[in-house]
Amino acid sequence: MGGRPKEDGGHDSRRVxxxxxxxxxxxxxxxxxxxxxxxxxxxxxxxxxxYDPGLAxxxxxxxxxxxxxxxxxxxxxxxxxxxxALAALRNDLQPYARACELPKT
Numbered sequence: 292m293g294g295r296p297k298e299d300g301g302h303d304s305r306r307v308x309x310x311x312x313x314x315x316x317x318x319x320x321x322x323x324x325x326x327x328x329x330x331x332x333x334x335x336x337x338x339x340x341x342y343d344p345g346l347a348x349x350x351x352x353x354x355x356x357x358x359x360x361x362x363x364x365x366x367x368x369x370x371x372x373x374x375x376a377l378a379a380l381r382n383d384l385q386p387y388a389r390a391c392e393l394p395k396t
Contacts, residue, residue: 302328317330347387347391348390351384351387351388352388352391352393354384355388355393358380358381359381362378362381365377
């Protein structure tokens with residue numbers, strides 16, 4: 292249990308407890324001549340990327356800016372129905388803004 296060689300970036304070996312269905316999948320992987328740790332890395336990276344907003348943060352920032360700008364214009368114009376609608380939209384964007392670590396406004 293030494294992990295991958297340093298040439299491959301070096302990896303630490305870990306002992307983990309897994310359920311039987313997961314163990315069977317990993318054993319089948321090994322039986323097919325594949326490296327179990329590579330399967331685990333690919334699966335974990337895929338799951339991690341699902342929760343990483345990454346490139347979408349630029350779009351989220353633009354949407355937040357548009358909503359805030361339009362809300363300011365609606366307030367100035369006294370259009371409170373539009374202010375209410377934009378506030379609801381801005382509220383719906385909040386989880387994405389937090390995930391992207393955008394500054395609070």
